[in-house]
Amino acid sequence: MQISPQQVLDALKNVEDPDLKKDLVTLNMIKDLKIVDHHISFTLELTTPACPMKDMLKNACTNAVKHFVLADAEVEINVTSRVTQPTNSSSLDNIKNIILVSSGKGGVGKSTVASNLAVVLAKDGAKVGLIDADIYGPSVPTMFDLVDAKPSAEETPDGKTKILPIEKFGIKLLSLGFFADPGQPVPWRGPMASNAVKQLFNDTNWGELDYLIVDLPPGTGDIHITITQSFPISGAVVVTTPQQVALADTHKGLAMFRMPGINIPVLGVIENMSYFTPAELPDNKYYIFGNGGGRKLAESFDVPFLGEIPIIQSIAEAGDNGKPVALNQNPQLDVIFGDIASKIAQQISISNAQMANC
Numbered sequence: 001m002q003i004s005p006q007q008v009l010d011a012l013k014n015v016e017d018p019d020l021k022k023d024l025v026t027l028n029m030i031k032d033l034k035i036v037d038h039h040i041s042f043t044l045e046l047t048t049p050a051c052p053m054k055d056m057l058k059n060a061c062t063n064a065v066k067h068f069v070l071a072d073a074e075v076e077i078n079v080t081s082r083v084t085q086p087t088n089s090s091s092l093d094n095i096k097n098i099i100l101v102s103s104g105k106g107g108v109g110k111s112t113v114a115s116n117l118a119v120v121l122a123k124d125g126a127k128v129g130l131i132d133a134d135i136y137g138p139s140v141p142t143m144f145d146l147v148d149a150k151p152s153a154e155e156t157p158d159g160k161t162k163i164l165p166i167e168k169f170g171i172k173l174l175s176l177g178f179f180a181d182p183g184q185p186v187p188w189r190g191p192m193a194s195n196a197v198k199q200l201f202n203d204t205n206w207g208e209l210d211y212l213i214v215d216l217p218p219g220t221g222d223i224h225i226t227i228t229q230s231f232p233i234s235g236a237v238v239v240t241t242p243q244q245v246a247l248a249d250t251h252k253g254l255a256m257f258r259m260p261g262i263n264i265p266v267l268g269v270i271e272n273m274s275y276f277t278p279a280e281l282p283d284n285k286y287y288i289f290g291n292g293g294g295r296k297l298a299e300s301f302d303v304p305f306l307g308e309i310p311i312i313q314s315i316a317e318a319g320d321n322g323k324p325v326a327l328n329q330n331p332q333l334d335v336i337f338g339d340i341a342s343k344i345a346q347q348i349s350i351s352n353a354q355m356a357n358c
């Protein structure tokens with residue numbers, strides 16, 4: 001019996017993307033379908049390379065074809081991705097998604113999260129950029145061993161000058177720190193800082209990016225207002241530590257994203273420095289700063305809790321040594337950062353799909 005493409009597509013209509021709540025055929029995720037005798041091959045095009053359900057969807061497709069078409073069919077599925085973007089992304093066409101990483105308080109690990117998130121998404125195969133917009137203490141030059149780096153510029157055919165981001169570990173990087181002398185304090189005035197940050201977006205040749213991650217200054221200030229009101233933002237991630245003082249400030253930071261003039265989707269809360277595990281007691285977790293505060297905060301705003309990151313010496317050392325820890329082979333941290341990055345990418349895909357359906 002000759003299998004027809006329609007038979008295969010009808011079978012795949014039984015496989016639903018649990019996040020986007022539609023079947024894979026309706027979502028136009030099945031491409032390049034080929035049938036030779038009992039051999040059926042196609043491409044499954046996901047909305048992010050960091051999709052946490054990659055294997056589950058692949059298995060479900062194979063099972064659907066075998067169940068509805070032919071039990072002994074040979075099914076070959078090539079998984080790729082085409083990252084989606086919000087329907088309102090007008091001003092920065094070649095940048096699909098801008099993700100803000102924020103914190104209510106300084107020193108809670110916002111830059112650590114932003115850098116490692118960039119590393120994990122790039123390792124998954126996404127095109128990633130990272131802007132360090134922290135006017136008070138830009139950390140990206142240190143965390144990527146680029147303290148003396150100075151970005152170059154190029155002239156475009158229409159006579160404009162564009163900054164070229166610095167590329168390291170597969171990530172395109174720009175930091176306000178690249179434009180100041182290391183060790184010299186820069187007393188930014190509000191409008192000056194806002195203009196400088198806008199240039200990092202507008203006057204830079206980013207090329208095509210799936211995700212542009214922005215490491216914001218701590219708190220809620222001019223830079224937050226400028227960025228949220230000038231650019232189409234896919235969503236914000238909020239980093240906190242478990243202490244009450246940090247949680248109280250994070251509460252304010254989260255509330256800011258919900259304010260009417262700002263109104264940015266909050267992708268979730270990450271709790272950093274959650275617990276400590278001594279090397280000699282690897283199964284023990286000591287919640288030295290308190291337990292469950294980040295999760296409760298996420299619940300009170302009805303946003304996802306994205307995960308707990310433990311206090312680990314190698315995280316601090318990696319940051320100081322200029323190579324984010326996600327680049328090292330550390331099975332425990334690979335799982336933690338991998339899971340957080342997948343959840344963020346997943347939330348963006350959901351939010352983009354919801355916007356498209358509105």
Ligand SMILES: Nc1ncnc2c1ncn2[C@@H]1O[C@H](COP(=O)(O)OP(=O)(O)OP(=O)(O)O)[C@@H](O)[C@H]1O
Pocket residue numbers: 103105106107108109110111112113134137139218272273309310311312313315316317319320
């Ligand atoms: N989970 C962790 N375990 C150990 N050290 C950590 C952890 N998270 C962050 N650190 C270290 O804590 C310090 C502060 O982290 P980081 O610079 O990421 O915070 P931040 O919120 O961006 O700070 P700032 O407000 O100054 O921008 C850094 O030295 C970093 O390496």
